[in-house]
Amino acid sequence: MKQSLQLRTSQHLALTPQLQQSIRLLQLSTLELHQEIEQILTDNPLLERLDDPLDHSVRLLADGAISSSTGNGEAPPAPPGQEQGAAADAPKPEGEGGDDGGDGDRDRGEADSDWGGEGGGARSGDDEDGRPQLEACSTTLREHLTEQVHTTGCGTRDRALAELVIDALDDNGYLEEPLDDIHARLPEELEVEMDELRCALALVQSLDPVGVGARSAAECLALQIRRMPGVPLVTRRLALKIVEGYLSWFAQREYTKLKKALDCDDEDLREVQAVVRQCNPHPGAAFGSNVSDYVVPDVIVRRAKNGWSVTLNPDVMPKLRVNAMYANLLKQGKSEMQMGAQLQEAKWLIKNMRQRFDTILRVAEAIVERQRNFFSHGAVAMRPLVLREIADTLGLHESTISRVTTQKYMLTPHGMFELKYFFGSHVATEAGGEASSTAIRALIAQLTGAEDPKNPLSDSKIAEMLGEQGMVIARRTVAKYREALKIPPVSLRKSL
Template sequence: MKPSLQLKLSQHLALTPQLQQSIRLLQLSTLELEQELEKYLQENPLLERVEEEYAPLQPGPSDQDSESAADDNTGNDIETAVSSADDESWLGDEENNYSGSSSSGSFDDDDGDFQDVQVATTSLREHLSSQLGLISIPDRDHTLVQCLIEALDDDGYLTLSLEELAETLPAELEIELEELQIALNHLQCFDPTGVGARNAQECLALQLEALHGDDTSVLALKIVRKHLDLLASRDFIRLKKLVECDDVQLRDAQSLIRSLNPRPGSKYAALEARYITPDVVVRKIRGQWVVNVNSDAFPRLRINSLYAQILSRQRGSGLAGQLQEARWLIKNVQQRFDTILRVAQSIVDRQRQFFDHGEVAMRPLVLREIADILGLHESTISRVTTQKYMATPRGIFELKYFFGSHVATEAGGACSATAIRALIKQLIASEEQKTPLSDSQLSEILGQQGIVVARRTIAKYREGLSIPPVKLRRAF
């Protein structure tokens, strides 16, 4: 066969570096975006943050989505300025500094503010050691108590038995179990009451022993020491027979036990404070729910004026590639928040009843519905709604929270799973404690309201809400 040359034209999709960057920025959370931008700021001298006031990004439709970020129609201010570099007046022009955030991005006093999480400044071991220094005991006992303090976990429990603890101590000290028991008795007299216990039963007993010996505390101590398992399983009939009390006495003892702290050392634990910065803020303005980008979440970037001047005078400078990268990044960050804003506003428009009436009014919603409305791909909506948060008068929610499966109704419509969970929570909250509602009864009640839900589905939703079964909810 004679060799020959042939030309063939075909179309294929190519992910340009700019498009890849746009997709990557879109799927990052706010914290991850900040970390990514810090890396760009360190590597590219042409990029810098804007410190002065900036123009807010108002809600409205965008002509592009994240999958068409390669289009050069956005960010024309910067592009035009660089192409006409002979005119240096643009370098100080504030309009070239994109900072897409709403002036209403932060809550007013009426809406409340975000409180900082208070973290314990004194650890449990420091608190106990300070008390140890105030008591007068032999040095040997002092050392053993300190060893016990170091062996406690964050909840204040001694997880090792005295035998195991004795084996960890140097053999030449010849520590006897009686000495460790004496040291443990000293420790269990410290504040917080219940510290040094080896299990929850001993912890509760120590707290009850510290109370005045009235009839209720004596009965509660008897239950904790011998019948705590029956109380936990709510076997009240058998429990009353064993402790020989009536309903009123048992109810008072139960209330006292429930008031105790099974984790006495927890208030001294160093909690890790995790903050969520919402990407958008929802407010009701003139009767309409409006979404704006949160000013605290939007990074304000611009081209460094000094380096831009150098580049305008030296067109062959090696900074040309970094200038292009800076322009791409600024445009892609703008595109990211444009897309988030469009998706968030579309979600709010379709979940207006939720913002007016709460979870029970949540309607079924799937990613495809928002994708079709905005003309975006479903994968783009998935990226936008993952780890992106919306601050509302009802709390802060991930955008994915507003999507969910549906359950058919007798009228031929559909009810959101979120609304069903809210109804289950309401029904259980208002039930009679002596005769709580079973999963089958909950299914029947919802059926009477036209919502067809199987008993096993009710059980799944209830477990997802961390609500115990009917047996454990029953009071006496």
Template sequence: MKPGLALRVSQHLTLTPQLQQSIRLLQLSTLEMAQEVEQMLADNPFLERADDEDATTDGAGERAAQAGADGDTEDGADDPALTTPAHGGDEPAVPDTVALLESATPAAPDDWPTPADADAGTGGADDAFVPDDTDWSWDGPGVDRDGRQADEEHGSAAELARSTERLQDHLHRQALALHLDDDERAALYFLIESLDDDGYLSDSLEDLTAALWRHVQAADPTAGEARQEEVASLMRRALGWLQAMEPAGVGARHLAECLRLQILEQPNTPEARAALALCEQPIEWIARRDMRRLAQATGLDDAALRAGLALLTRLEPKPGRRFADAERQIIVPDVIVTVQGAQFDVQLNPAVLPRLRVSDLYAQALRGLRGGDLQQRLQEARWFIKNLQQRFDTILRVARAIVERQRSFFLHGEVGMRPLVLRDIADELGLHESTISRVTTAKYMATPFGTFELKYFFGSSLGTDAGGNASSTAVRALIKQMIAAEDPRKPLSDSQLADLLKEQGIECARRTVAKYREALRIPTASLRKTL
């Protein structure tokens, strides 16, 4: 085979580190983004918080005067992507990163520097973009025109999450009021830490006692049977102390015991005695409200059964609910929508916006140097701020487009929701559908009707008699209204709900009604029936 030279033309995509970071930041939730910012602040010495208002203002004035003297007008301050969107004006043009990946272009945009530029010492990243590093500082839309930080009292999402007390901490504080010796306190501590998020002991007392006994043996190998019996007695007493704590029902092993503990905290009335008798019966009978079996098993008359069942429905089946996983339940909206008449104001939430800038001290020290690891870290800091701003710009653009499409929702509530799919917003904004999916995932909007994930405003459509479409969200709201207005003694079946929707011109099959009802966590007609 004879060797030779040949020319070949081909196209390929270059996924730069900046593009990867832009995509990753776009799909992060508020809490995840806060963690990313903290990690970047810890790793990159050139990145710092822009909290010193006086220093920032003075430095900006000096640099503006210097820029005017040098006649330099092609710096990053005139870059539209660095304009704060919350202050009004034209919205910045944000590159659609997913469209760049999925298109057939040979490389990323020409004005995006690569690490090779810095290593080669060409200066393309620094000279073409930002001769002055302070132009990369970004206070975010949370700063008003006078430079003051808005809504400082809100705090960060992580701080809000940490402010909620855990169930175990709540119980440990109550345990401090008990006069216990060291062994008793250790047994009670062991039980409290064994509770699940709902406040139940998911393991049996025997298994928990065996686990504690293994710890005792590990600490004292000479412990004998007498010590083992003492540990078992301690655990039984500790269970009693735990189940006497607040919230009532904590420390139960199953639902019937949880309900019984709560009933015992109430006055000894005929209603409470009937409820106690019901707790001794299979829980399935109570769930189905099988009056015949319950009457035969308890010997209670119809009036007593109804009173006992009414008391059971008022009890809390999960005593640890208000403490459970409080950190993950904290929702900090990314966008805030206010309605004034027929006008909507859509702004980013100042509480989630980081105030970052490139350290002027380090940047000035490196000015004039080319190449090297430090220069690359400086470039990374600049691009991190740039990508953060692109993230919030994209979220704001998508949120404004959603509000414009769902104006009826903000005026009339859920029943006014219109059919909307991701492609509608993607086509309107000139972005890729995958970008819209990333933006609307784990991002929340605060509205006069509550806080919703951005995906909530998207829904499939159902046909109507008039030839139009109705949003599935609006149909669910109608089903919820119909059930709320039904006669509790004769609740509406799924077929009846489908017929009522048809009377309003909405074609919805019975199975679709059942699916929407289950999504709303509404039980079947038999379980909704009031005796």
């Protein structure tokens, strides 16, 4: 093959840094966006934020006094008896204002009591809420059980073995590792007998919460039933017999088999069911991390006179601007070339932030326009919607709509929803129209919620009832939607 040199012209798409930043900001969630902005503010001194969340927090001055920042650049009010133009930190002549520094202590005491920025040490009724609050450390399951072991008065060896068992518990309070394996891990020179480990396990199982230290769900329920007060003896015995030997039948609601095997009637099973429902199958879960994850909406939908109004949430919109001092230095040519690049980056970020929220608002308005029936009547009135429909309406690409609707939330009168919630596939109707899969799931939830517990609806019956309403849907599709709604099958929804 002969080698040669050729010149060729072609066109290709190149993503500029500004376009790459715009795409990145568009796909970030609210939390990720604020983290990104904080990092950019640290790296770029020409960019500053107007809505600093620490503007109104309590801060310490250089001399140790407490100052409440106003956040608008104004100086704090001068103390009584001091002129506005006087320097608060100016040193006083020696001997003035006291002979032994007592005035300094008095001034410091007044500063400590002036949390609300009011003179005279006056406190408002809610000044306690204005102080920074620290979250108390929650007690773990291991700490809770160890404290109880120390109060039992057992010996040092027994207490050490009990703590060994406690360390082997999982987050739900179960002992998943067999005692034989725990015994095999212990050094031989300790001469720990298996009976000692069993006694340590029994000690742990006697602690609070009831059911901790169980090796199975049946043992956990049995421990709680044995210590449950106010249960008749006959019902307690039957409940223990069921959870220890027939728990799978009881969970699958095989009541006919249970009545035949235990020679009992429906009334006995109802009493046992009431006792088992009082038990907690996860006794240690209450000591786990219960930190709630809060979702802040990006868009808020409210009812207006002419329909529905869509507005951006101002709490999630950071207010950015270019630092005026550095900008003036750049205009006068008194700065380096690097600051010129940082100025351009700051302008790009402000522009891309504005474009991000404008795009979110446009997409949200288009969604509300097409899903008006949902906002008026609920999920049963949801219509089919795909990304291409919104993209064609706004003149955007489908990938842009996908980025906008991911991890962006809308606050509506019916609750908080991700923007992707309003998009769904369609199911044909007998009239030739289309029904949204979201509306069908809402109808399934309504039908199962209003069914007779003694005679629940099967998937075939639900499909038949939906067909009577003009929605052609197969039984397996009903089963798929029911499982997505976390609705148990008909055998598990049946009650006595």
